[in-house]
Amino acid sequence: MFESAFAQLRYAASVLFAVPFDLRSLDRLVDGILATKQEFGSLGADSAEFLGGPELDEETRRDVQIRRFRKQAVRAAEETDYYSSQFTTLGVDPSRLTFEDIARIPVTPKKALLNNPDAFVRRGSNPAFRTTTTGTTGKPTSVYFTAREIQATGLLAAISFLQSGQITPEDIVQISTSSRATLGNTCFSQAVQRIGAVWYQTGLVDPAQALALLSESHHLPGKKNRASFLNTYASYLGELVECGLNSGYSPKDFGVDHISVGGEIVTEGLKRRCRKLFGSVEFIQSYAMTETWPFGATFCEEGHLHFEPSQGLLEIVDPDTAQPGKPGQTGTMVVTPFAPYREASVVLRYDTEDLVQPVFGPLGCSLKHWTATTDLLGKLRLAIRTANGWVYPRQIREALESLEEVPLPARCGFWAIEGGVAVEVAVRKIDSSIRNRIGQSLEERGVPVCELYLEEDPSQLQHQLPLRCDLREILFERSVIKL
Ligand SMILES: [Zn+2]
Numbered sequence: 001m002f003e004s005a006f007a008q009l010r011y012a013a014s015v016l017f018a019v020p021f022d023l024r025s026l027d028r029l030v031d032g033i034l035a036t037k038q039e040f041g042s043l044g045a046d047s048a049e050f051l052g053g054p055e056l057d058e059e060t061r062r063d064v065q066i067r068r069f070r071k072q073a074v075r076a077a078e079e080t081d082y083y084s085s086q087f088t089t090l091g092v093d094p095s096r097l098t099f100e101d102i103a104r105i106p107v108t109p110k111k112a113l114l115n116n117p118d119a120f121v122r123r124g125s126n127p128a129f130r131t132t133t134t135g136t137t138g139k140p141t142s143v144y145f146t147a148r149e150i151q152a153t154g155l156l157a158a159i160s161f162l163q164s165g166q167i168t169p170e171d172i173v174q175i176s177t178s179s180r181a182t183l184g185n186t187c188f189s190q191a192v193q194r195i196g197a198v199w200y201q202t203g204l205v206d207p208a209q210a211l212a213l214l215s216e217s218h219h220l221p222g223k224k225n226r227a228s229f230l231n232t233y234a235s236y237l238g239e240l241v242e243c244g245l246n247s248g249y250s251p252k253d254f255g256v257d258h259i260s261v262g263g264e265i266v267t268e269g270l271k272r273r274c275r276k277l278f279g280s281v282e283f284i285q286s287y288a289m290t291e292t293w294p295f296g297a298t299f300c301e302e303g304h305l306h307f308e309p310s311q312g313l314l315e316i317v318d319p320d321t322a323q324p325g326k327p328g329q330t331g332t333m334v335v336t337p338f339a340p341y342r343e344a345s346v347v348l349r350y351d352t353e354d355l356v357q358p359v360f361g362p363l364g365c366s367l368k369h370w371t372a373t374t375d376l377l378g379k380l381r382l383a384i385r386t387a388n389g390w391v392y393p394r395q396i397r398e399a400l401e402s403l404e405e406v407p408l409p410a411r412c413g414f415w416a417i418e419g420g421v422a423v424e425v426a427v428r429k430i431d432s433s434i435r436n437r438i439g440q441s442l443e444e445r446g447v448p449v450c451e452l453y454l455e456e457d458p459s460q461l462q463h464q465l466p467l468r469c470d471l472r473e474i475l476f477e478r479s480v481i482k483l
């Protein structure tokens with residue numbers, strides 16, 4: 001047993017960076033944190049510093065990253081079909097790569113993994129779990145994981161939630177994500193039950209049913225008396241807010257204190273309107289995707305996305321040249337998760353197609369030692385480049401969801417026209433004042449809107465952006481259950 005939470009978390013940091021994952025050590029660590037929490041009530045202020053990994057100066061960071069990149073590149077070249085042929089063609093020795101050489105390796109496009117996921121699996125790795133993306137934007141992509149990767153990720157998530165106090169054994173957790181999102185659902189639910197909290201999966205059912213479950217009273221020994229943690233997508237949260245306020249729900253009907261929301265662009269308007277329904281909840285935002293799991297980003301208090309540099313390499317590349325972008329330039333995130341993560345499927349320089357801008361220091365936020373970007377601006381293929389610069393899905397969504405006259409989630413589309421963009425959006429009621437307010441809100445966010453089309457019936461929209469809430473799961477009964 002450890003002497004203090006401080007020591008436990010220092011130990012956690014060492015475990016996180018050891019190779020290979022030691023499941024028993026991670027499991028003992030969860031027990032240790034739970035015991036400390038039970039005895040002292042909290043883990044203390046020291047704890048927050050450790051689970052994020054060591055603070056690295058620039059020279060050390062580059063050294064750690066190139067060594068880990070080389071190791072992953074050697075495994076990829078020697079043990080996967082996709083990269084062995086690529087390195088042969090390139091004539092590059094992966095064990096001698098320098099930082100400058102990394103850009104010589106072609107980015108791995110989504111379609112390569114989509115078309116042949118088996119070619120990315122390491123020989124001898126014993127994959128146990130095939131997960132797929134939910135396919136909001138097309139045919140699902142598959143990625144393979146070992147059983148140990150999944151167990152380790154669940155334990156690491158449990159440690160992280162306990163350390164932050166975001167999920168504790170008293171919590172009741174509602175997971176309102178697609179039931180087909182098996183990677184996130186599996187790792188998250190394993191973390192929750194390892195903590196000793198209760199979880200249940202609703203899927204993306206009729207929002208009225210999800211709200212009924214959230215407001216249900218419970219009398220479970222040692223637990224809160226209502227669902228206290230909600231894990232969902234931005235668009236489905238928007239549907240819950242819209243349905244809940246229209247149905248007369250108010251904060252007194254719920255006990256939710258944390259909402260983990262992601263998978264899509266999360267707007268300030270959504271969060272503000274969400275508090276009308278659920279009260280003063282804390283939002284947890286992060287960035288992760290199946291193809292590069294578990295290397296992802298944490299959202300800091302100043303709104304940056306931060307990537308822990310010893311867990312993977314983030315590059316922001318020019319979408320035109322696939323070469324490293326210039327400072328301040330918008331680019332797509334290209335991601336390489338390092339060992340010990342990714343025992344089964346290996347990806348090098350995976351093109352996420354997600355647009356961001358790099359953020360340079362000196363920063364004053366709590367994660368200032370990690371690589372920083374702006375929040376997501378949207379998918380490259382959904383963004384539009386005009387003569388005067390980019391127009392991003394984020395600008396459109398922020399502008400629209402800030403307005404009460406636009407139902408949540410904002411159902412909208414935009415496309416290039418002469419001089420700027422045309423925007424279409426579903427509104428509650430069409431009149432001249434809402435037209436003016438939407439136009440003004442778009443212009444305030446720098447959208448060069450030249451044509452604006454309003455519809456009261458969302459099915460009339462011609463270019464609607466995809467939303468995860470439309471991966472709707474049906475119920476056996478036509479009517480919503482009464483609780
Ligand atoms: Zn920050």
